[in-house]
Amino acid sequence: xxxxxxxxxxxxxxxxxxxxxxxxxxxxxxxxxxxxxxxxxxxxxxxxxxxxxxxxxxxxxxxxxxxxxxxxxxxxxxxxxxxxxxxxxxxxxxxxxxxxxxxxxxxxxxxxxxx
Amino acid sequence: xxxxxxxxxxxxxxxxxxxxxxxxxxxxxxxxxxxxxxxxxxxxxxxxxxxxxxxxxxxxxxxxxxxxxxxxxxxxxxxxxxxxxxxxxxxxxxxxxxxxxxxxxxxxxxxxxx
Numbered sequence: 001x002x003x004x005x006x007x008x009x010x011x012x013x014x015x016x017x018x019x020x021x022x023x024x025x026x027x028x029x030x031x032x033x034x035x036x037x038x039x040x041x042x043x044x045x046x047x048x049x050x051x052x053x054x055x056x057x058x059x060x061x062x063x064x065x066x067x068x069x070x071x072x073x074x075x076x077x078x079x080x081x082x083x084x085x086x087x088x089x090x091x092x093x094x095x096x097x098x099x100x101x102x103x104x105x106x107x108x109x110x111x112x113x114x115x
Numbered sequence: 116x117x118x119x120x121x122x123x124x125x126x127x128x129x130x131x132x133x134x135x136x137x138x139x140x141x142x143x144x145x146x147x148x149x150x151x152x153x154x155x156x157x158x159x160x161x162x163x164x165x166x167x168x169x170x171x172x173x174x175x176x177x178x179x180x181x182x183x184x185x186x187x188x189x190x191x192x193x194x195x196x197x198x199x200x201x202x203x204x205x206x207x208x209x210x211x212x213x214x215x216x217x218x219x220x221x222x223x224x225x226x227x228x229x
Contacts, residue, residue: 032214043119043205043220051215090158096214100146100170103218105158 002027002095006106013081014114021076021109023091032094033074034103035065039087047089050074061085086113116142119208119221127227133194136224138206140187144219146212147189149181152203152223161204164189165212193226201228 005024013019025031032051036044048059055067065076074091091106120139128134140147148171149161160173164183181191187208193200203225207218 036220041222043222044207045220046217049217092158094214100163100165100212101209101214101216101218102148102160102163102171102173103150103158104160107157 002093002104004091004093004104004106006089006091006109008109009107010110010112012112012114015083016080019076019078019081019085019111021089021091021111023074023076023106024072025074025091025093026072027093027095031074032096033065033067034092034094035059035063035074035076036090036092036105037061037087038090038108044090047076081111081113083113083115086111119206119219121204121206121221121224123224124222125225125227127229128196129229130196130198132196133192134196134226135190135192136204136206136226138189138191138208138221140189140206140208141219144208144210145187146209146216147183147187148207148209148212148218149189149191150205150207151175152205153199153201158205161191163212170212196228198228200226202226 003026034049035047088108092103122137146165148163163171167183178194183189203223205223207220209216209218
């Protein structure tokens with residue numbers, strides 16, 4: 001079965017420090033991978049997505065992610081975190097059924113930013 | 116262009132009641148998906164509609180149902196509410212629901228079952 005694992009439930013970083021959020025997936029076919037962010041009381045916003053091609057994907061708000069097939073990973077990175085990045089981050093894989101897209105999410109990583 | 120809107124934003128119901136939630140997709144989007152978010156189970160896919168047809172369904176009991184109208188607006192209904200149905204219900208829209216499309220999420224409806 002398709003699944004996504006985010007090993008870190010909660011991460012705290014200092015403003016200006018670098019960030020890496022881990023994501024591992026289990027999916028038989030070529031994965032379509034996503035990172036979403038959710039601020040308190042808000043819906044989900046897409047940060048970036050990977051379908052094929054270049055394994056380093058650039059997203060919004062200065063985020064990037066690297067797809068590593070050999071490690072079944074799709075880790076999210078940001079070189080310098082801002083206080084406004086505090087939120088919950090979700091990695092997802094699209095388990096396309098042939099008729100419709102369907103996202104399977106990880107359990108999320110809550111990011112806290114200290115000043 | 117207006118984003119995905121969901122109504123109501125907050126709802127309190129008691130066990131045994133039923134509830135209907137509404138989702139209006141972005142103009143021009145014909146695919147609407149619903150997700151349930153709880154602290155214990157995380158984000159789980161409920162179902163997806165396209166052109167008034169349910170194309171995909173998650174592992175939820177039959178108490179959870181939905182429909183889509185000709186203007187692409189969608190509703191989901193939960194009958195015989197249980198305490199465990201307390202959750203944030205999110206809907207997302209995309210143009211045709213294809214995997215390469217971005218799904219845009221609404222702010223959600225927070226349901227509390229007492």
